[in-house]
Amino acid sequence: MTDLVSVVLPVFNGSIFLREAIESVIAQTYKPLELIVVDDGSTDDTAIVAKSYGERLAYHHQENRGVAAALNRGIRASHGKYIAWLSHDDVFLPHKLERQIEYLHEHPEYRAIYSDFYIIDADGEIIREIETPWYPRESAIWKLFGSMYINGSSTLIERTCFDEVGFFNERLRYSQDVDMWIRMGLAFDFGRIPEKLLKWRSHPDQGSREVGEHGAEKWETYRRIFIELMDKGLFPEQIRTANRGPIQANAYTWLGDEMVEHRQWYGFAVEQYARSFSLWPSLHNPAAGKLIVNWMRGTYWMTRRRLGRIYRGIFRSAQHQRVATEPQEHQGTNPDSRNSLR
Structure with a gap:
């Protein structure tokens, strides 16, 4: 018997792209599948678009609670052995699910997989x-700190994985994916199909581009996960040595290094270097120099961004003033204009 695949499609005010996403699921070469659209409190035409497909999908509406809550509702309502996630502005290629099911059957050591994709x-x-890269489980957890290389819309996950690690964290509105992938990475390996099976859309209206809130939540998520991993003893040297200060200090230095190299989070890195130096206050601790250097780099980029915003504000203001005054100046100085008023 062929296994049922459930595609969960969370959407918030995404009517512009929703139809294309739905059509990409309906066009899948793999059957059987069910499509569950979870409307996270949209105020546009999302409901009209979704309901126009009738029984070809299951439509659920809820108050706005974020992507994690919408995903969880869809997973709970699903009946499939496998769960796929499709964001409302992304597009599956027609053979996406078929190739992933084939891969999982050929590689029973994996219960969750992801793929390459187009932007x-x-x-x-x-x-x-x-x-996308692939890493064994021991390395994948740490690599996810530096790079979110698993695209949620490219995944296919056996339902039992959620039974083991739990659902998406609904307190997180922007970083629910990295939290989930690290939790899953602690339990089992992800597989990777080296084929492009998804089109991931980049556009100005994406929720993930709300940089201020997004950044603050990401920082807090990585802090929490890092401390939890430390408590789980994933730095084995901590247990084998009585001098734990330098070992823990080096762990915080590693975290700062990852965030500088891969994310350019200078402020976050300075925080980790300071924590490292407090655990091992010695000039032999490389965090001492890194703290100063990255504080200066962070200050430079912050000042540059602020000056850029000020400059753009002055430029826009000057443009508005020029547009507002041009008609009056034109009317008072152009002879043709004066003649036309006679």
């Missing part, structure tokens, strides 16, 4: 191709 713009034009 498309708001008009659907391909602007970049992404070949």
Whole structure:
């Protein structure tokens, strides 16, 4: 008997792209599948678009609670052995699910997989191709700190995985994915299909581009996960040595290094270097120099961004003033204009 796949599609005010996403699920070469659309309190035409497909999908509406809550509702309502996630602005390629099911059957050591993908713009034009890396479980957990290389819409996950690690953390509105992938990485390996099976859309209206809130939540998520991993003893040297200060200090230095190299989070890195130095207050601790250097780098980029915002504000203000005064100046100085008023 062929296994049922459940596609959970969370959406918030995504009517512009929703139809294309739904059509990409309906066009899948793999059957059987069910499509569950979870409307997270949309105020646009999302409901109209979704309901126009009738019984070809299951439509659920809830108050706005975020992507994690919408995903969880869809997973709980699903009946499939496997769960796929599709964001409302992304697009499955037609053979996406078929190839992933084949891969899981060929590689029973994996219960969750992801794939390579294309990046498309708001008009659907391909602007970049992404070949994702693969790491064994022992390395994958740490690599996820530096790079979110698992795209949620590219995944296919056996339902039992959620039974083991739990559902998405609904307190997180922007970083629910990294939290889930690290929790899963602690329990089992992810597989990777080296094929592009998804079109991931990059556009100005994405919720993940709310940089202020997004950044603050990401910082807090990584802090919490890092401390939890420390408590689980994933730095084995902590247990084998009586001098735990330098070992723990080096762990915080590693975290700062990862965030500087891969994310350019200078403020976050300075925080980790300071924590490292407090645990091992010695000039032999490389965090001492890194703290100073990255504080200076962070200050430079913060000042540059602020000056950029000030400059853009002055430029826009000057433009508005010029547009507001041009008609009056034109009317008072152009002879043709005066003649036309006679």
